[in-house]
Amino acid sequence: MISKKILKLSLKSLRDFAKSRLPDEKLLELDARDECPLEIVRAMCNPDALAIQLLFIPEEFGGMGGGAFDVYCVCEEMARIDLGIATAVLATFLGSDPIHVGALPAQKKYWMTRIAEEGLLFAYAATEPEAGSDLGALRTTAEPVRKDGRVVGYKITGNKQWISNGGVADAYTVLANTPGGPSWFIVEKGAKGLRYDEPEEKHGIRLSNTAALAFDEVFVNADRLIGGVEGQGLNQAQVVFGYTRLMVAAFGLGAGWAALDRAIPYSTKRIQAGSPLSEKQGYTHKLIVPHVARLEASRACIEETAERIDAGEGSLNTEGAIAKYMASEAGNLAADAGIQALGGYGYTHEYVVEKIKRDARITTIYEGTSEIMEMTISRDRWQLHLKTRGQHYHEQARRLEAIHALHPSVGANVAALASHALAEVMEKARVGRLTRYQHILLRLGELIAYAECAGSLSRRAALMDENKLNEKANCRFDATALAELGRIFAREAALKVAEEGLRWVAGAGGMSDAEMAAFEISLGLPAIHRAQAGLISDMDYVADVLYDRAKKPVELSA
Ligand SMILES: Cc1cc2nc3c(=O)[nH]c(=O)nc-3n(C[C@H](O)[C@H](O)[C@H](O)COP(=O)(O)OP(=O)(O)OC[C@H]3O[C@@H](n4cnc5c(N)ncnc54)[C@H](O)[C@@H]3O)c2cc1C
Numbered sequence: 001m002i003s004k005k006i007l008k009l010s011l012k013s014l015r016d017f018a019k020s021r022l023p024d025e026k027l028l029e030l031d032a033r034d035e036c037p038l039e040i041v042r043a044m045c046n047p048d049a050l051a052i053q054l055l056f057i058p059e060e061f062g063g064m065g066g067g068a069f070d071v072y073c074v075c076e077e078m079a080r081i082d083l084g085i086a087t088a089v090l091a092t093f094l095g096s097d098p099i100h101v102g103a104l105p106a107q108k109k110y111w112m113t114r115i116a117e118e119g120l121l122f123a124y125a126a127t128e129p130e131a132g133s134d135l136g137a138l139r140t141t142a143e144p145v146r147k148d149g150r151v152v153g154y155k156i157t158g159n160k161q162w163i164s165n166g167g168v169a170d171a172y173t174v175l176a177n178t179p180g181g182p183s184w185f186i187v188e189k190g191a192k193g194l195r196y197d198e199p200e201e202k203h204g205i206r207l208s209n210t211a212a213l214a215f216d217e218v219f220v221n222a223d224r225l226i227g228g229v230e231g232q233g234l235n236q237a238q239v240v241f242g243y244t245r246l247m248v249a250a251f252g253l254g255a256g257w258a259a260l261d262r263a264i265p266y267s268t269k270r271i272q273a274g275s276p277l278s279e280k281q282g283y284t285h286k287l288i289v290p291h292v293a294r295l296e297a298s299r300a301c302i303e304e305t306a307e308r309i310d311a312g313e314g315s316l317n318t319e320g321a322i323a324k325y326m327a328s329e330a331g332n333l334a335a336d337a338g339i340q341a342l343g344g345y346g347y348t349h350e351y352v353v354e355k356i357k358r359d360a361r362i363t364t365i366y367e368g369t370s371e372i373m374e375m376t377i378s379r380d381r382w383q384l385h386l387k388t389r390g391q392h393y394h395e396q397a398r399r400l401e402a403i404h405a406l407h408p409s410v411g412a413n414v415a416a417l418a419s420h421a422l423a424e425v426m427e428k429a430r431v432g433r434l435t436r437y438q439h440i441l442l443r444l445g446e447l448i449a450y451a452e453c454a455g456s457l458s459r460r461a462a463l464m465d466e467n468k469l470n471e472k473a474n475c476r477f478d479a480t481a482l483a484e485l486g487r488i489f490a491r492e493a494a495l496k497v498a499e500e501g502l503r504w505v506a507g508a509g510g511m512s513d514a515e516m517a518a519f520e521i522s523l524g525l526p527a528i529h530r531a532q533a534g535l536i537s538d539m540d541y542v543a544d545v546l547y548d549r550a551k552k553p554v555e556l557s558a
Pocket of ligand 1: 011089131134165205362365366372438
C-alpha cells in the first residue's frame with residue numbers, strides 16, 4: 001500500500017500531465033482522427049516520465065506496491081481525463097494480472113521488473129470472435145512442442161478479437177487451450193506468425209487502439225506458460241476479477257463525474273427564462289442530483305470492496321461485479337444527462353460531453369457486460385439466500401437498523417427496508433421456482449446491486465459522520481451532504497426493489513389474489529412509500545451543495 005501523501009502526489013502528477021499534454025482541443029482532435037496517441041501512452045508508462053504503471057507493481061520489483069484502493073483512485077482520475085487513454089493503461093494492468101497472481105517467482109521477477117523499468121505496454125488477449133462472454137468457448141490452441149519427450153515450448157494458433165493495445169503492445173498475455181486446459185502465455189511483439197489487424201473504428205474510446213490478433217503457429221518457449229502448469233488460466237483470470245472489475249467501475253465513476261463536472265458550471269452561466277439553469281429545480285433534480293446520488297452509491301461500494309481486498313478478504317468477485325455494474329450503468333446515465341444538460345451545445349463535439357458519453361458506453365461492455373454482471377451477482381447471492389434459509393438479506397437489514405440507531409440521518413433505515421423487501425422477493429422466487437426464468441434471475445441481480453449499494457452508501461455516510469472514513473477516500477461531500485445522498489439513494493433502491501420485485505414475481509404468474517395481497521404486505525410497501533417523504537428537500541440540499549450555495553451552520557458566539 002502506498003501512503004496518502006504519495007497517492008495525492010501521483011494524482012496531482014496525473015492531472016498536471018493531462019493539463020499540459022491533453023487539453024480538450026487535443027483530445028477532440030485525436031478523437032476526430034480516431035487516433036491512439038502512442039507517445040502519450042508511452043510517456044505515461046515511462047519510468048523517466050509519469051511512470052503510472054509503477055503504482056500496481058510490487059515494491060520488490062521496483063514498483064510502488066499500490067493496493068486496490070490506490071488503483072481505484074488512479075483509474076477514476078485517468079477516466080476523468082480520457083477513457084481511451086485510461087484503457088490503454090488498463091490493458092497493461094490487465095495483461096500483467098495473470099503474471100501477478102499465477103507466475104512462477106522467476107517469471108514474475110522477469111516480467112514485472114521489465115514493466116517497471118522499461119515501461120512495457122501489455123495487451124490482455126482473452127476474447128475471441130466466437131468466445132466473448134463465454135470464455136469457455138475458447139478456440140485458440142497451444143500445442144506442446146516436445147524434444148526428447150520433454151515439453152520445450154508451445155505453438156499457439158487462433159484468433160483474438162477486440163484486444164486493447166492489440167496493435168501497439170510490446171507483449172501479449174494470451175489465453176489458449178492446452179491439453180491440460182486453458183492457460184495464459186506471454187507472447188512478445190514481433191513473434192513469427194503473430195499478426196494484428198488495422199485498429200477497429202469505434203463508437204467511443206477512440207484514443208485507444210483496439211485490434212484483432214491472428215496467431216499462426218506462434219512458437220513460445222515453455223517458460224512463457226504462466227505458472228508453468230497447464231490448465232490454470234481460468235482460475236488465474238477469476239482470482240483477479242474483483243480487482244479488475246473495480247478498475248472498470250472506477251472508469252464509469254470517473255466518466256460520469258467528468259460529464260457532470262462540465263454540466264454543473266455550464267448551468268450556472270446559461271440563462272434561460274431570466275435565470276441560470278442551475279436555479280431551476282426541474283433541471284437540477286432531473287439532470288444532476290439523481291446521477292450524483294447513483295455515482296456516489298457506486299463509489300461507496302467501490303471503496304468498501306477495495307478496502308476489503310486490501311485487507312486480504314479474498315478476490316470478492318461478486319462485490320467487484322456489483323461495483324462495476326452500478327458504476328458503469330450510473331456513469332453512462334450521468335454522461336447522457338450531461339448532453340441533455342447542455343442542450344444543443346451538448347450534442348456538438350466542441351463541448352466534450354458528447355465524447356464522454358460515447359467513451360463511457362464501453363464500461364458496460366468490457367470486463368464483463370452488464371448482463372453477465374447481473375447473472376454473476378444473482379447466482380452468488382441466490383446461494384447465500386438458500387444457505388441462510390432466506391435470512392441473508394433480513395440479517396443485512398438488521399445490521400443497517402443498528403446503524404440507523406446510531407446515525408439516524410444516513411438513510412440506513414430505508415436501506416434496511418430495501419434489504420427486507422429483497423429477502424421477501426427472493427423467497428417468493430424460491431417458492432415459485434422463478435429463477436428458471438433467466439430474465440427474473442438477471443433482474444434479481446439488478447435489485448441485489450441496488451439494495452447492497454444503498455447499504456454501502458449509508459455505511460459510508462455513517463463512517464464519515466464518525467470521522468473514520470479511509471484516509472484516502474474521496475471527500476467531495478461532507479458528512480451532512482453524504483447523509484442526504486444516502487437518504488436519496490436508499491429511497492430509490494427501496495422503491496425499486498419492492499415495486500420491480502413485485503412486478504417480476506407477479507409477472508411470472510401463478511399467484512392467487514390472497515397470496516398477492518400477503519406478498520404486498522411482506523414487502524413493506526407502505527413503509528417504503530412513506531419513506532419517500534422529504535425527498536425533494538434532500539434533493540434541494542444536495543443541489544445547493546453542488547452549486548456551493550448550501551447554508552453553512554450558524555456559528556454561535558460565546
Ligand atoms: C473497445 C473494446 C475493448 C476491448 N478490450 C478487450 C481486451 O483488451 N481484451 C479482451 O480479452 N477483450 C476485450 N474486449 C472484449 C470484451 O470483453 C467483450 O466484447 C465482452 O466480454 C462481450 O463479449 P462479446 O463482444 O463477444 O459479446 P457477447 O458475449 O456475444 O454478448 C452480446 C450481448 O449478449 C449478452 N449476453 C451474452 N451472454 C449472455 C447470456 N448467457 N445470457 C444473457 N445475455 C447474454 C451480453 O450481455 C451482450 O449484451 C474489448 C471489447 C471492446 C468493444
